[in-house]
Amino acid sequence: MFDVGFLELVVIGLVALIVIGPERLPRVARTAGMWVGRARRAFTSVKEEIDRELRAEELKEIMRKQADSQSLERILEPPAKTHRSEADSVGPGAGGKSPEPPSTEARATESGDPP
Template identity: 65%
Template sequence: MFDVGFQELILVAIVALIVVGPERLPRVARVAGKWVGHARRTLANVKHEIDRELKAEELKRILEEQARHNPFDTILEVPAKTQPQTTPPAESQTTAIDLLAKK
């Protein structure tokens, strides 16, 4: 990301030592490290969320495209279930229930 060499780091450390002072330098370095870590975690989370959303959009696009171009939709359509047609028994016919009732 940044092209910082050893000499630049030494220069930053010397300037920080002069500006902050030797007593407060460890505390300032610790706080700066915590902020840098927090910023990195936040950036990683944002990248992860963006990647996840892009993958979700890609999957939606693929599914929509397949739904539009799938030739098997018309072949594999399940016909509506129809009720079997039952005809009521004629009054003159004897049913099994009538035979059992007579016994």
């Protein structure tokens, strides 16, 4: 974040020692450290909360895509069980077609050839 080297810290310490004085410097350093720690914890807390929200949004998007793909699979895939139509279940006598092919005798009489 901030690029503060050792030399800069020494200069800041010397200025603080001269301005604040040797008696109050330890108390000011503790207070400053406390505030820096609170700021870091607050920043970390906000960052973690944002990360959690992003992960939650990603999971919602994945679940939404999965639900959409499953509904498309249901539309595109044929049903597992094949249901017979009404005409097939009624039988050939009621106008429906027989699921079995005609026998050789029936084919011969239809074409006019003797069996």
